[in-house]
Amino acid sequence: MSSYATAQYPEDIAVNADALNELHHLLGDRLATGQEVRECHAKDVSHHRPHLPHAVAFPHSNTEVAQIVKICARYAMPIVPFGTGTGVEGAVVAIYGGICVDLTQMGAILRVSQKDMDATVQAGVTRKQLNNHLAETQTGLYFPVDPGADASLGGMAATRASGNAAVRYGTMRENVLGLTVVTADGSIIRTGGRARKSSAGYDLTRLFVGSEGTLGIITEVTLKLAKTPAAVSAAVCAFSDVVAAASTAIQVIGAGIPVARLELLDEIQIGAVNAYSGLDYKVAPTLLFEFHGSESAVTEQAQTAGSIVREHGGEDFHWAAGEEERNRLWQARYDSYYASLALRPGSVGYVTDVCVPISRLADCILKTKQELQASSLIAPLLGHVGDGNFHVVFPLDPERPEELKEAQQLSQRFVEYALQMEGTCTGEHGIGLGKIEALKQEHGQGVAVMHMIKKSLDPQNIMNPGKVILL
Numbered sequence: 001m002s003s004y005a006t007a008q009y010p011e012d013i014a015v016n017a018d019a020l021n022e023l024h025h026l027l028g029d030r031l032a033t034g035q036e037v038r039e040c041h042a043k044d045v046s047h048h049r050p051h052l053p054h055a056v057a058f059p060h061s062n063t064e065v066a067q068i069v070k071i072c073a074r075y076a077m078p079i080v081p082f083g084t085g086t087g088v089e090g091a092v093v094a095i096y097g098g099i100c101v102d103l104t105q106m107g108a109i110l111r112v113s114q115k116d117m118d119a120t121v122q123a124g125v126t127r128k129q130l131n132n133h134l135a136e137t138q139t140g141l142y143f144p145v146d147p148g149a150d151a152s153l154g155g156m157a158a159t160r161a162s163g164n165a166a167v168r169y170g171t172m173r174e175n176v177l178g179l180t181v182v183t184a185d186g187s188i189i190r191t192g193g194r195a196r197k198s199s200a201g202y203d204l205t206r207l208f209v210g211s212e213g214t215l216g217i218i219t220e221v222t223l224k225l226a227k228t229p230a231a232v233s234a235a236v237c238a239f240s241d242v243v244a245a246a247s248t249a250i251q252v253i254g255a256g257i258p259v260a261r262l263e264l265l266d267e268i269q270i271g272a273v274n275a276y277s278g279l280d281y282k283v284a285p286t287l288l289f290e291f292h293g294s295e296s297a298v299t300e301q302a303q304t305a306g307s308i309v310r311e312h313g314g315e316d317f318h319w320a321a322g323e324e325e326r327n328r329l330w331q332a333r334y335d336s337y338y339a340s341l342a343l344r345p346g347s348v349g350y351v352t353d354v355c356v357p358i359s360r361l362a363d364c365i366l367k368t369k370q371e372l373q374a375s376s377l378i379a380p381l382l383g384h385v386g387d388g389n390f391h392v393v394f395p396l397d398p399e400r401p402e403e404l405k406e407a408q409q410l411s412q413r414f415v416e417y418a419l420q421m422e423g424t425c426t427g428e429h430g431i432g433l434g435k436i437e438a439l440k441q442e443h444g445q446g447v448a449v450m451h452m453i454k455k456s457l458d459p460q461n462i463m464n465p466g467k468v469i470l471l
Contacts, residue, residue: 010466012097015054019075023057023099026067030058030105041082041092041100045337047350047396047404048090048433053080053100060105062180062188062219069217070186072099078465081213083155084126086147088351089432091159091212095466101217103154110220114139118177118194120222123154134225141225144169147428148334154218160210162428164333167253167386168260168292169226171428176209180220184458194222207453212430213464215457229260229292233302234326235317237309242266242285242369242381246362248312249287249385253358255308257301261290261330262386266369268343269336269380269393276339277332287314287385288333290326333382340380340393347395350404352411352434354418355389355427365390367417371410377403379410389427415441431468439468 023031032038033055042050059065072079078098085092094100106122109130113119121130128150131142147156147163155161157179162171169175178192192198192205208215239245245264252259264287265273271283287309291301306317320329332339341347356364365381372379372392383390392414394407415425415438425438440447447469454461454469461471 009049009051009095012054013076013078015097016075016077019071019077020055022071023055023068026064026071027057027059030060032056032058038100041085041102042094044085044087044090044092045349046088046090046434047348048093051093051095052097053094054097056082056100056102058102058105062182065101065182065217065219066186066188068099068101069182069184072462073185073460076460076462078462079217080464081154081158081217083124083152083158084149086149086151087155087159087430087432088349089426089430089434091430091432091464091467093433095433098462103152103217103219106219109133112137112139112141113194114141116194117141117225117227118222119143119225120220121153123152123157123219123221125153126150127153127156139225140228142228143175143223144226145172145175153221153223157209157218157221158211158213159430160428162384162387162389164261164263164330164384166384166389167262168258173206173209175224176205176221177224178222179205179208179218181208181216181218183216184460184463188219192222210430212432212468214454214468215463217463231295231298232260232290232292232323232326233298234261234288234290234320234329235302236281236320236329237287237289237314237317238282238284239286239312239314240284243362243366244312244314245285245287246365246385248309248314250358250361251308251311252305253386255304257304258293259289259301259305259386260292261288262384263288263333264381264383264385264390265333265336266381268378269340269382272339272343272380273332273336276342277328277335279332281318282315288329289317290330336380336382337393341395343378343380344395344397346397348398350394350396350407350411351391351429352407352414353383353389353391353427353429354414354423354425355387356418356421356423358388360421360423361385361388361390364417364421364423368392368414371413375406375410377406377410384427387427388423412438433467436468436470
């Protein structure tokens with residue numbers, strides 16, 4: 001466990017023995033109270049200090065989730081939904097103890113429609129599981145939202161995840177058609193549907209997407225699917241400085257080139273990736289491109305993007321030819337977090353992200369890099385720059401709390417820069433524990449409206465308490 005235990009979490013809410021007995025009667029061995037299982041559900045991959053839930057429940061159905069929630073509501077027990085634990089803002093840390101509801105055993109793909117290009121899955125299905133199924137059944141379809149980690153689709157909906165393909169295919173917000181949700185009183189509700197548009201009432205789907213388990217437990221997700229592209233091409237291009245790379249990204253998007261992925265790695269990050277993944281790319285600010293479409297469309301996109309690259313002094317494209325090399329390239333990008341930690345063996349990761357209008361991307365990155373260069377910390381910068389979103393990873397010594405303090409101060413400055421540029425305090429990581437104050441800074445009086453929604457739907461404050469909105 002991390003040494004960053006200077007600030008204590010609130011005292012655990014007392015566990016009622018009758019509540020545990022009722023849950024055990026419902027679930028049998030699928031209610032785990034052993035130390036090892038609880039420790040596995042005490043944190044995500046972030047720096048946030050772990051905290052044990054009192055027990056971990058493994059439901060198999062919507063009905064079981066509803067029964068768990070009703071029992072917890074009767075005894076005012078906190079509930080923390082859990083997917084794969086790959087978040088970076090502490091959203092699954094059970095800061096009040098309570099019951100962790102692990103949805104990984106709800107892993108059924110319920111329906112796929114090739115004609116309608118949609119699918120309905122239980123919340124524990126991961127994106128790779130769904131895409132493997134779609135490939136094996138030869139549907140010619142896939143699910144394009146790709147946060148890097150093999151996250152559960154319920155968790156991705158709960159955190160409004162996105163990733164490196166969002167520039168073309170959108171985030172979970174655009175790709176979730178409907179949900180099944182268990183609310184704080186144990187009701188099972190269905191939001192949205194399979195129709196591609198609707199003007200029927202309040203948009204409850206969008207309310208629950210991104211709510212991080214604070215309003216209800218997502219148990220099923222209906223998703224848009226995309227056609228598998230006929231041709232895919234990926235390229236790597238180095239630049240003399242990070243502003244030239246960011247300016248290229250701005251112009252590529254402004255030119256209307258439908259890039260599927262457009263990623264930036266600064267010189268520190270590309271060096272870390274080279275060392276960690278055994279690559280040999282030039283250690284310089286680097287853009288990673290991927291183009292989807294027909295053979296002719298991919299060629300045209302690449303040629304147009306290449307001319308913009310040359311305008312900004314970028315080097316010639318280094319092509320990742322063939323599926324194996326492309327996969328190796330993108331796996332290295334996915335491993336960038338662990339590559340960053342490998343720069344300081346034994347370190348823990350503090351990750352922050354912001355997102356700005358694409359026209360302000362170069363400005364925001366420049367100010368961020370200037371702060372980092374004046375800092376005492378190692379801090380790779382990378383991002384999904386095609387939609388104005390970038391991240392900073394701080395590999396910190398867990399025995400030096402002053403490093404955490406400095407990283408937090410820098411993160412706050414990055415948020416301020418983003419907000420000054422009409423951006424957001426987080427493009428995809430969410431609020432969780434780490435950015436509650438930043439949410440207030442961004443939305444002001446709007447947080448009071450969120451507070452009213454939370455209090456109305458969860459009057460006992462049992463749904464992931466202490467995250468996003470504080471009651």
